[in-house]
Amino acid sequence: MTGVKAVPILYVEDEEADVVLLRHVFDTTGIPNPLRAVKDGKLAKDYLAGKAPFDDRRRHPLPGLVLMDLNLPYWSGFEVLEWIRQQPQLRRLPVVIFSSSNRPDDIARAYDAGANGFLVKPNALTDLKRLVLAVRDFWLLHNRFPDTASVPAPAPLG
Amino acid sequence: MNPAAIRVLLVEDSPSDAVLLQESLAQSGLGGFDFTHVDCWADAVRCLRQNQFEVLLLDLSLPDITGRETFLRARAEAPHLPIVVLTGEANEDLGLEAVRHGIQDYLIKGQAYGRQTARAIHYAIERQQAEETLKQTEMALRESERKLREWNLELERRVAERTASLEETISDLEDFSHSITHDLRAPLRAIRSFTQILGEECLACGRPPAREHIHRITSAAARMDRLILDVLQYSRLARSELRLTPVDVQELLRGIVDSYPAFQPSEVEIRIDGPLPRVLGNEAALTQCFSNLLGNAVKFVAPGTRPQVRIWAERLGNPRPEIRGPKEGRNPKSEKRDEPLAAGAEPLPPTDHRSVATQHAARDTAQASALDSLNPQPSTLNHLVRLWFADNGVGIPKDAQDRIFKMFQRLDKSYDGTGVGLTVVRKAVEKMGGRVGLESEPGKGSRFWVELGAADQPEASGGAGGPT
Numbered sequence: 093m094t095g096v097k098a099v100p101i102l103y104v105e106d107e108e109a110d111v112v113l114l115r116h117v118f119d120t121t122g123i124p125n126p127l128r129a130v131k132d133g134k135l136a137k138d139y140l141a142g143k144a145p146f147d148d149r150r151r152h153p154l155p156g157l158v159l160m161d162l163n164l165p166y167w168s169g170f171e172v173l174e175w176i177r178q179q180p181q182l183r184r185l186p187v188v189i190f191s192s193s194n195r196p197d198d199i200a201r202a203y204d205a206g207a208n209g210f211l212v213k214p215n216a217l218t219d220l221k222r223l224v225l226a227v228r229d230f231w232l233l234h235n236r237f238p239d240t241a242s243v244p245a246p247a248p249l250g
Numbered sequence: 251m252n253p254a255a256i257r258v259l260l261v262e263d264s265p266s267d268a269v270l271l272q273e274s275l276a277q278s279g280l281g282g283f284d285f286t287h288v289d290c291w292a293d294a295v296r297c298l299r300q301n302q303f304e305v306l307l308l309d310l311s312l313p314d315i316t317g318r319e320t321f322l323r324a325r326a327e328a329p330h331l332p333i334v335v336l337t338g339e340a341n342e343d344l345g346l347e348a349v350r351h352g353i354q355d356y357l358i359k360g361q362a363y364g365r366q367t368a369r370a371i372h373y374a375i376e377r378q379q380a381e382e383t384l385k386q387t388e389m390a391l392r393e394s395e396r397k398l399r400e401w402n403l404e405l406e407r408r409v410a411e412r413t414a415s416l417e418e419t420i421s422d423l424e425d426f427s428h429s430i431t432h433d434l435r436a437p438l439r440a441i442r443s444f445t446q447i448l449g450e451e452c453l454a455c456g457r458p459p460a461r462e463h464i465h466r467i468t469s470a471a472a473r474m475d476r477l478i479l480d481v482l483q484y485s486r487l488a489r490s491e492l493r494l495t496p497v498d499v500q501e502l503l504r505g506i507v508d509s510y511p512a513f514q515p516s517e518v519e520i521r522i523d524g525p526l527p528r529v530l531g532n533e534a535a536l537t538q539c540f541s542n543l544l545g546n547a548v549k550f551v552a553p554g555t556r557p558q559v560r561i562w563a564e565r566l567g568n569p570r571p572e573i574r575g576p577k578e579g580r581n582p583k584s585e586k587r588d589e590p591l592a593a594g595a596e597p598l599p600p601t602d603h604r605s606v607a608t609q610h611a612a613r614d615t616a617q618a619s620a621l622d623s624l625n626p627q628p629s630t631l632n633h634l635v636r637l638w639f640a641d642n643g644v645g646i647p648k649d650a651q652d653r654i655f656k657m658f659q660r661l662d663k664s665y666d667g668t669g670v671g672l673t674v675v676r677k678a679v680e681k682m683g684g685r686v687g688l689e690s691e692p693g694k695g696s697r698f699w700v701e702l703g704a705a706d707q708p709e710a711s712g713g714a715g716g717p718t
Contacts, residue, residue: 109440163432192432215435215475217443
């Protein structure tokens, strides 16, 4: 990842413990990408739309990758995902579902709504570390991100 | 007036006919008659409404009404009154028609007087009463039918209602287990993970009691997580419909043995004495059963013992001895088998084999006769396959053998487990129409069996065969 500016990651998660855990694993495995976390679907939409209190893009940069739980307060992960796909500036944004559910209908629904991946939350720390390393290798190292800046009409998002 | 006399309303416009009739009846000697005589329909109606009569004698050619209209009107006016119509000689057809319309009888004027008329009157009364009774019975029957239909509808409605509520319960249960996965496991994830982090940080401080405590917390949390998963697995299995297809058990077992690290040859010795006949089962459920059985077989061994598991199959209830091959061919094979096993830590004691074989034969006979009584069709008897999983583990005492298939039953807490594995096995096998059981003695290993429908006839699959 040397030379390439590390893309920010937005983590949409209502379980604070899960956020702390992911931060811990990011830190201990030396992943340099900034990890921003919001705790519900409404805040996720506000963050992505650049609405207050996330209107300062230097402090709250548009993420290159979204990790999102499905069971969220206010707006479910599916609804946020559907909303993202309807926004011209966000429709290319890679969104990976990160949920404890492994129900086939949840997985199918997530892909139908435009998810780029579906990862089941591991329950042991060692497995989480392994998964985070896999995410790093695939999404942050090998994957090429679309140019979200060239998407037309940077008008306010709603 | 004779109180026992039959009250007759006579409607007859010809005075001579009326007199003739009354006189001839009086002379008949067949009971007294109390006559009221009118000569037109209008008067007849008035009389019928004012007085009680036991019978109506009705002429069909009255000044104000004639023909069939006469008896139709009379029937309608007095629906329960016995009626005898009087017709002329040329109009017998009309009399017959009257009877078809609920009139009890007809008399032909000039032919029937005296005893015949009296009999006709008595008969009309009796007949009307019989008809009335019949009508009442019919009505009661119709009422019963109506009630039955009502109850049927009610029953259907209740069944539909309960089905709907059951469906709702099932869907609630699904939501419930889903939220269990999500909500119960999330705190556990936090406990496990943070304790592990704490443990890593504690490594630096190097205080052994703290590390020991941390280890206990993580393993307890891990155990609870497995419990939740196992119970979920069981409840999903209990609710699901299993579609049965022919399954190549041998292939499936090889796949399981190859893919689980705990079943690798470096760890354990698992032998499949094939060929194993194909069974009718559900591959996913069978995978669950077999991995649980194998998991138990390699887990519950005495410390320092290298686990040895042997799997073979027998067909049940087949009368031809050559098809029983796999079982018969087993004993010499078993003897041979001891050689490589002897190189291992602890071979199965030879007495064990013999006792198994004897028990086996005895059970077999019992089994076959039990099946005979359960299922009289001989063709289905060839369709059972019993898969055996024999281990060299610690064994299970006789008095505990019924308990071990029950949820959360753990015989020895020093072994890691949730007490759900065998419950899942039994549920899955029962869902596939089969049975499970075991033979075991402490210190002599356990032999679990799973009995399922065979997918092929013995001829097709080739019953006997050497080890593979």
